[in-house]
Amino acid sequence: MATNTQSMRPSSWQGIDDIVIVGGGLAGLFCALKLSPRPVTILAAAPIGHGASSAWAQGGIAAAMSAGDTFDKHLADTLAAGAGIVDDKMARLMISEGPDRIRDLLAYGVPFDRDLEGHLLLSREAAHSERRIVRVKGDMAGKAIMEALIATVRKTPSIRIMEGYVVEELVTEGKFVSGVIARPDAGQSTTRVSFPARAVVLCSGGVGHLYEITTNPAEARGQGLGMAAKAGAMIADPEFVQFHPTAIDIGHDPAPLATEALRGDGAWLVNKSGHRFMADLHADAELAPRDIVARGVFAEVAAGRGAYLDCTKAIGKHFPEMFPTVYRSCLQAGIDPVTQLIPVVPAVHYHMGGVLVDADGRTTLDGLYAAGEVTSTGVHGANRLASNSLLEAVVFAARIADSIKGMLPESRLYEWPKEAGENDELVTVEDSPQLKTLRGLMSAHAGVIREREGLVGLIRAIQQLERDNTRLRFSNIAAAAKLIAVAALKREESRGGHYRADFTESAEPWHHRTFITLKEAEAAAQEIAG
Structure with a gap:
């Protein structure tokens, strides 16, 4: 209109x-x-x-x-x-x-x-x-x-x-x-x-x-x-959301990135005991596709073994001139990647x-x-x-x-x-309470590993958050989250960046792209809400 x-x-x-x-x-x-x-x-x-x-x-x-x-x-x-x-x-x-x-x-x-x-x-x-x-x-x-x-x-x-x-x-x-x-x-x-x-x-x-x-x-x-x-x-x-396997795990938002080029130049992924876990999971080890590496890192972190990038052997003293951005991020966190391991965690990187x-x-x-x-x-x-x-x-x-x-x-x-009217929906530097809640829910239920019960709960929670915050910008954000959650619920298989713990294999009926409108996502969400 x-x-x-x-x-x-x-x-x-x-x-x-x-x-x-x-x-x-x-x-x-x-x-x-x-x-x-x-x-x-x-x-x-x-x-x-x-x-x-x-x-x-x-x-x-x-x-x-x-x-x-x-x-x-x-x-x-x-x-x-x-x-x-x-x-x-x-x-x-x-x-x-x-x-x-x-x-x-x-x-x-x-x-x-x-x-x-x-x-x-x-x-x-x-x-x-x-x-x-x-x-x-x-x-x-x-x-x-x-x-x-x-x-x-x-x-x-x-x-x-x-x-x-x-x-x-x-x-x-x-x-x-x-x-x-x-x-x-x-x-x-x-x-x-x-x-x-x-x-x-x-x-x-x-x-x-x-x-x-x-x-x-x-x-x-x-x-x-x-x-x-x-x-x-x-x-x-x-x-399909891509998680970068090696965000530097130092509690920053956003998390600084340890570029994939480090692994391309020979850096290893190890856990607390020094075990090179990606060699157990894929023939290409650290150079496997990102979704596989992300799940490998996620599993080590979730199990309490931790995940670390070891650049000391392959890159060592050349780190400062070869990767100055990562080097600076590490030093600011008190880590010297020339001689020390870099703690890493999967982080949302690309849609x-x-x-x-x-x-x-x-x-x-x-x-x-x-x-x-x-x-x-x-x-x-x-x-x-x-x-x-x-x-x-x-x-x-x-x-x-x-x-x-x-x-x-x-x-x-x-x-x-x-002029297109006035209102007081000013942009705030801090996330709104509803956005903070949404971010936690999305990571928990539409993150590296997903399953039906979590996605259903997420969709219901998004609808409640929309009722709690009716501001225009939050409705734009919630619409994007709802599309991700509904499509993830509908795709009952694992493929690429989308991994379902309850459907761990790729399935031929889902060997196609997803096409969805917000109207269709809203209808699915309403059906879930009953």
Whole structure:
């Protein structure tokens, strides 16, 4: 339903372009640059680059660029990690366009590691058959990529950056998304502002902060997913949540990450007694797919034996220069990884599910595109292959830009932001009591290991929390949590990142992706509630 508003246009602005990008992470910035010189507006809750998981990515970007590597090999690894439900056409498309996007990033000034002859230095990560991870100073890829893109974006006159605008709602007219409503002043304003648009690009990030232990920033609360679902968008594969096996277990929220590249360079996982437990669980030991390693670490921690990353032998004295980010995190916690073990625990790291999009990033709602972790393109299947996420973000962000240029060839100026009413639902730094409760429940019942009784209780609890907190933003968060829980309950098998203790094997009837609307999830939840 269209929103009635009153004009509130600053005299220094004459109009607003017809493309609004929600989110200042990798996907949003890359899309804006690819749309240049066409005018766009980026709405970001925090200064661009802050509050974005992209900036924290340590491993790098996967791309088949070495002499011995091929697109087919990269695809085979992606399909194997995805546990049978990867959309192979979408994955091949992503992989084949990867090298060109790496070259784009180089052109934007990203200082990828090179060897003495100037060639890109490629490393290997878990479940990759070749060295194909393009990195920056070992573990600083995300930070370096974002710094380069931010600098380029700020120098690009066609890009308007509106920082401190917390987007709370999509404005719809039937099946058409006609703009967004945001709260200025980092969510502290009582006034809400409407931004009309012919195209909205949702790049709002993932769902990590729905869980108690996560490597994601607090802004990754699933609000973009919830907003799109409430507007009627089809959601795909929400039950598939990836847990990083080696978050550093020092009680921080979010938990600092010990990159998978450490294991790629030979670090072992051991318990308190020094036993290398992953060698008992998989032929690839520490380099097994992430879901298997996460469950292995979880089992050791749950049994009281603890889990630790031993980097002392394979990396040792080279740790500070090879992995400066991890080294700094360890030292701040009083751990010297050169000589000491790093305590680790599984933490929510990435959501394979999200808003369903096609090869051009179009959702099932006209006028709404999406890119990055908020989406489900199908390229990750049930379990994302390491370092394919940044690749997915840049490939599909570029394809969205091309699609918009073709679909909306003429820029059109709209009247600048309009007032969209007032309320006191201000953004708070601390989690609300309901969100704190939700995070604990999600970790307990929709976490590394799930079963029917816990999921049923979780769904009932989400409904009660919604009754206790009727604020708009919490309803967006709760919608995302409900989609994850209902889809996890419905999938009576174990596959990839989704593991059911009561259905421990994969089942042929479930050898397919999940497609679900919020309306369908609500109906299932009501049936459970009786």
